[in-house]
Amino acid sequence: MSVTTDDIWRRLDGLAKPPRSLGCLEELAARLCAAQGTLSPQTFPRRLVVFAADHGVARSGVTIWPASVTSLVVQAMCSGKAASTVLAQQTQTDVVIVNVGTFDKPQCKPPQGSDVVYHDRRIAAGTRNLAEEPALTEAEFQRAWDIGAHEAIGAARDRMRVVLVGDMGIGNTTPAACLATLLANVPLAEAVGRGAGADDQTLDRKRCVVRQAAARARALQSANPRAAIASIAGFEIAAMAGFFAAAHAQGLTILLDGAIAGAAALVAETQSPGVSDSMIAAHLSTEPSHCHVLRRLGLTPFLDWRLRLGEGTGALLLLPLLDAAAAILGQMATMDDLGVSSTDRA
Amino acid sequence: MSVTTDDIWRRLDGLAKPPRSLGCLEELAARLCAAQGTLSPQTFPRRLVVFAADHGVARSGVTIWPASVTSLVVQAMCSGKAASTVLAQQTQTDVVIVNVGTFDKPQCKPPQGSDVVYHDRRIAAGTRNLAEEPALTEAEFQRAWDIGAHEAIGAARDRMRVVLVGDMGIGNTTPAACLATLLANVPLAEAVGRGAGADDQTLDRKRCVVRQAAARARALQSANPRAAIASIAGFEIAAMAGFFAAAHAQGLTILLDGAIAGAAALVAETQSPGVSDSMIAAHLSTEPSHCHVLRRLGLTPFLDWRLRLGEGTGALLLLPLLDAAAAILGQMATMDDLGVSSTDRA
Numbered sequence: 001m002s003v004t005t006d007d008i009w010r011r012l013d014g015l016a017k018p019p020r021s022l023g024c025l026e027e028l029a030a031r032l033c034a035a036q037g038t039l040s041p042q043t044f045p046r047r048l049v050v051f052a053a054d055h056g057v058a059r060s061g062v063t064i065w066p067a068s069v070t071s072l073v074v075q076a077m078c079s080g081k082a083a084s085t086v087l088a089q090q091t092q093t094d095v096v097i098v099n100v101g102t103f104d105k106p107q108c109k110p111p112q113g114s115d116v117v118y119h120d121r122r123i124a125a126g127t128r129n130l131a132e133e134p135a136l137t138e139a140e141f142q143r144a145w146d147i148g149a150h151e152a153i154g155a156a157r158d159r160m161r162v163v164l165v166g167d168m169g170i171g172n173t174t175p176a177a178c179l180a181t182l183l184a185n186v187p188l189a190e191a192v193g194r195g196a197g198a199d200d201q202t203l204d205r206k207r208c209v210v211r212q213a214a215a216r217a218r219a220l221q222s223a224n225p226r227a228a229i230a231s232i233a234g235f236e237i238a239a240m241a242g243f244f245a246a247a248h249a250q251g252l253t254i255l256l257d258g259a260i261a262g263a264a265a266l267v268a269e270t271q272s273p274g275v276s277d278s279m280i281a282a283h284l285s286t287e288p289s290h291c292h293v294l295r296r297l298g299l300t301p302f303l304d305w306r307l308r309l310g311e312g313t314g315a316l317l318l319l320p321l322l323d324a325a326a327a328i329l330g331q332m333a334t335m336d337d338l339g340v341s342s343t344d345r346a
Numbered sequence: 347m348s349v350t351t352d353d354i355w356r357r358l359d360g361l362a363k364p365p366r367s368l369g370c371l372e373e374l375a376a377r378l379c380a381a382q383g384t385l386s387p388q389t390f391p392r393r394l395v396v397f398a399a400d401h402g403v404a405r406s407g408v409t410i411w412p413a414s415v416t417s418l419v420v421q422a423m424c425s426g427k428a429a430s431t432v433l434a435q436q437t438q439t440d441v442v443i444v445n446v447g448t449f450d451k452p453q454c455k456p457p458q459g460s461d462v463v464y465h466d467r468r469i470a471a472g473t474r475n476l477a478e479e480p481a482l483t484e485a486e487f488q489r490a491w492d493i494g495a496h497e498a499i500g501a502a503r504d505r506m507r508v509v510l511v512g513d514m515g516i517g518n519t520t521p522a523a524c525l526a527t528l529l530a531n532v533p534l535a536e537a538v539g540r541g542a543g544a545d546d547q548t549l550d551r552k553r554c555v556v557r558q559a560a561a562r563a564r565a566l567q568s569a570n571p572r573a574a575i576a577s578i579a580g581f582e583i584a585a586m587a588g589f590f591a592a593a594h595a596q597g598l599t600i601l602l603d604g605a606i607a608g609a610a611a612l613v614a615e616t617q618s619p620g621v622s623d624s625m626i627a628a629h630l631s632t633e634p635s636h637c638h639v640l641r642r643l644g645l646t647p648f649l650d651w652r653l654r655l656g657e658g659t660g661a662l663l664l665l666p667l668l669d670a671a672a673a674i675l676g677q678m679a680t681m682d683d684l685g686v687s688s689t690d691r692a
Contacts, residue, residue, distance in 0.1 A: 016422050017429050018411075018542035023632070023652030025663065065364075072684045076362050081679035083363050090666075090673050196364035286369070304650075306369030317371065320436075320666030327436050333427035338418045 008033045016333040016340075028302055029325035031280050035253045042161045043253075043326045046319070047094050048312050049151050049243060050077060050084060050166040053101035053144075053235035056129030058171035062206040064197055067126070067170045071106040074099060074168060077311070078108035078118050084166050084311035085116055091319045093164065098151060100144050101126055101235035121147050127234055130175060131209045134216075134231035141230035141238045148242030156250035163252050164319070165243055166312025167260040169236050170196075173287060174206055176263035178232035180289035181214040182221065183266045184296040188214075193259075193287040196308065229267055240264035244279075245272040254279045255322060256299065257315040258307060259287035266293050282318035283307055354379045362679040362686075374648055375671035377626050381599045388507045389599075389672045392665070393440050394658050395497050395589060396423060396430060396512040399447035399490075399581035402475030404517035408552040410543055413472070413516045417450040420514060423657070424454035424464050430512050430657035431462055437665045439510065444497060446490050447472055447581035448515075467493050473580055476521060477555045480562075480577035487576035487584045494588030502596035509598050510665070511589055512658025513606040515582050516542075519633060520552055522609035524578035526635035527560040528567065529612045530642040534560075539605075539633040542654065575613055586610035590625075591618040600625045601668065602645065603661040604653060605633035612639050628664035629653055 008030045013019040020026060032041045052074050058067040076082040077097050080089065088095045095116045099106065103126045110116040123143050127135040136144070155163050173195035180186040191214075192207045213232050220228040230238070241264045247254050248268075256265055256279045268275045281299035284290060286308045294301055302321070307314045335341065354376045359365040366372060378387045398420050404413040422428040423443050426435065434441045441462045445452065449472045456462040469489050473481040482490070501509050519541035526532040537560075538553045559578050566574040576584070587610045593600050594614075602611055602625045614621045627645035630636060632654045640647055648667070653660045681687065 017655050021655040076679045086673050086677045087670055090670055309363050309367040324433055327432050331432045333422045
């Protein structure tokens, strides 16, 4: 499990093509080799785990969507007709949906023959409203973390090689912005974005909420850093963080989605340094915090497609390109095979 | 075959997601709908056709690679081990390689069970050296064009829905730069790039060659525009142009590769206006002319991955994302299905 950056680039530069002529695809291949510690990385089998939960702060006017949409989209996922499950099917990715705390109880029965599995692990009906009080206690945070970690261990037991994590939770760009502020010192104006389409008024309210909640968490931080994080987190974010930490420990490669996954990755890295070594950042979200968070994690995103849907869709879109990166490493002829040496160049 | 832009965006905005939250994927879906004139576009079956040929100008020091590499890479394609054929296999794309004029005669026997077909249609052993004389006569240009058109008609007869076109020809960024200068008035400094890795000296020579050849072609242009194009073209570029024109006439959707394909698309558009309506620009090449050429064609590229390999690799990399675009249109639930109306938004 030890390949150096030099080993990786010697291999890539020796393939039957002008050196670096596949641009970002080669950088993606290099990152994949580094994450897996091999020159023959694998991208199959793979699993998307979507963590869903609701947020008390949705009642404070930080989103234009009714919170009932969380459960409705979970139902659409179960039926295979949400953006994430459609893209997962396209990419031969199996799907596990874990409900860690929606307000409503979605009706989820994946159709027969479906690759979608649904687990009801609701800890509570949504978090408390972080605009008014701590969203989660430390114990609740830990419970969600453990549920996430359990799923990662399950993925490793099922011999997954690559894992993707998605989120579903109306209002969850607000806790994500709070976490970016607290853990990466992102300035307020760049921490808070429009999420799934906030108008100007909603954005103003969201900024006020984030400013106050982050300040309250910061006051807690030196005495009890985990309680500070819990106070502005969400069930799905805590579960994602636990998943990331355990996936890294299990040697799985993590294809990281957007802003919510980024906030959870930051939580995981804070609690368990080194987790980001197993991560490949799929894309740059339109949420302004995301770019700061990725920089803090030392990750460079590969797609810049103005995505802001969540559910793991950004990671799913990069997945076939990750397959392509593995394929050129595994299947292309080398310059030596062709009988062209570097001294042949005129 | 008549859907309006409004129809397309009404459909995309009605899907079960915040409007426009899939960013560029939705723009790709919209472009695909427009190209196919339907809200239910198809991306299967599809075929990559690679046209290969050599260039007399390679003898004038415009490239660091020996011209023999063209045939060696054609052989690697036939064996399924070139970048293009590896990526084609990944994306269930069948491959036809058409040799329209390499210097050497490659040994091509695709292995049994392979999806690769090889056609030897050599018109001559490379073009004349455009640094010294016209590269092609009008008759040679027409012969190559017809070979390309014949392949497009074959693709339509085989019920292909999407076609990709690749190039292989050491030295071919020089004719591509000449064509960009002649047909899109790209200034010399931005027309000539480093191709597959030219050093500073090679780049200087290339600029001189392009300046002179483009000036000679321009002097011919008003009296005989086709002869002007032929004088700075290549067999594979002429064949690609003929392919594009016929593919458009046959109603096929063209996923456009990089700088060489772009130059050929410009030739096709000049000869047969409207061809670009059937095109989707896969990516932006590092060749500086490409951006100008795409603008002239009215196309916006979707990937900006610093690719400069050719063989259709850029188009192949976008292909799974085109599949994703078709999948969200065909398989996602709508907001109505979920029971969420726009008035539900808080």
